[in-house]
Amino acid sequence: MKALVWFRRDLRLRDNPALAEALACGRPVEAVYIHTQHNDSHASAGAASLWYLHHSLVELQKSLAGIGVPLRVFSGSAETRLSAFCAEIGASNVYWNRVVEPAQEAVDQEVGKVLSRAGIIFSVFPDDCLIMPEQAYKKDGSAYRVFTPFWRSLQERLETQPLQARLSPLPSGSRQPIACSTADLDVLQLLPEHPWHLKLHAHWQPGEVSAQRLLETFLEIKCAQYETHRDYPAIDGTSRLSPALHFGEISVVRVYAACREAGMFEPDENTRSGIRRFLSEIGWREFARHMLHAFPQTAENSLNARFDQDAAWEPDPGDRLLYAWQHGETGIALVDAGMRELWQTGWMHNRVRMIVASFLTKNLGIHWREGARWFRDTLVDADLASNTLGWQWVAGCGTDAAPYFRVFNPDTQARKFDPEGRYISRWLANRLQAPPIVDLKASRARALDRYQRVIRQTVAQSPIKRSE
């Protein structure tokens, strides 16, 4: 009988608990990836993300072949495909790593039932998080709602838990390499027909090897000035690890452990603070997973439900304002530059993400849900938890959110963080700058007015109460 590894968002060989365990069991090992399409659900991946996935799978298939493990891919639902494939190849055991996302937890439940009925033994391993979300609640069982205490307690707990146990060496090539053709990946139809995605190759190199190189580059070069460079979108000062972390091309445990090790005996104060700051960004990723686990409805709705009523937003007939924002035609230089970077590269610098998000929700008065949807469709690193937290943070309707009155002025931000206009001219070159579609000052005032009314309303004043 064989052992089967079900790959999901752990597209790597190194530090892969499920793969390591399967290889250790002594049976012949095969691997499978199943692509499930959701119809316009917030769980479905966008085109840029699917492009990344396709090429990451190509790399995974090649490296698995190098250790004698064939990878097969299917479209369809995991519960039907998995059991069928087990029967086909004669697998008695299935191994996989958890994906910490509500819809995926539900898939695990279904798959577990089906496999049990078929008499197949399965093992699920913790992954995707430094600490599994159900272990990240406060002592009284309630969820953390503020980042700082959450991150502090998580770090304290990591001090006492040996991370080394969750890492494993690269599987050796003791097995016979097998021939591999990546042609069958095309059946998943992850790539769109129109070849717009070809431009993404100039900016991204999917795969485990590239992910490890990004981490090395960060620790050897970038972290020394991360604290300052991270704020300047014209500078390549960030790790660019977000898509690799999303797809699990590198383990977040490995990233954390490597950073801690690098910071341990580091004499340079700038380097130490750079590493510390970078780790806190990893912390926000953890926080986002914890939040979505505790409040799964926030993927669709504001945690503060008052923000989902019409009064919190402005009408946008024909979605004209939304369209202008999406296509970088707002007439606000930094916003348009950011939206163009996103469209061209499938990525946007984090400071600019905050600024374009603030502009959409506050200056244009459009629900954060629309922005989140666009990001999901266009980002190579689109991640439900991080995206949800980020948008609600900016909109001011989530946990530990920015206060509603914190409105970025894109022009002021450009003067501060792109003083020479390098970022703006990079993405707006050869482009006539249209007049702004909104007046920054007036729209800011309207936003403050709107939010103030929404926030201040008491339960007694709500339409539901009154109608009684």
Next chain:
DNA sequence: TGAAATGTTGGGGCG
């Protein structure tokens, strides 16, 4: 991980 309005202070020009 704001920005704008408002308040305070202190140096310098000037009568």
Next chain:
DNA sequence: ACGCCCCAACATTTC
């Protein structure tokens, strides 16, 4: 020398 005004520069408050 002195008071007055102007206005940066900085601090505080407010949204």
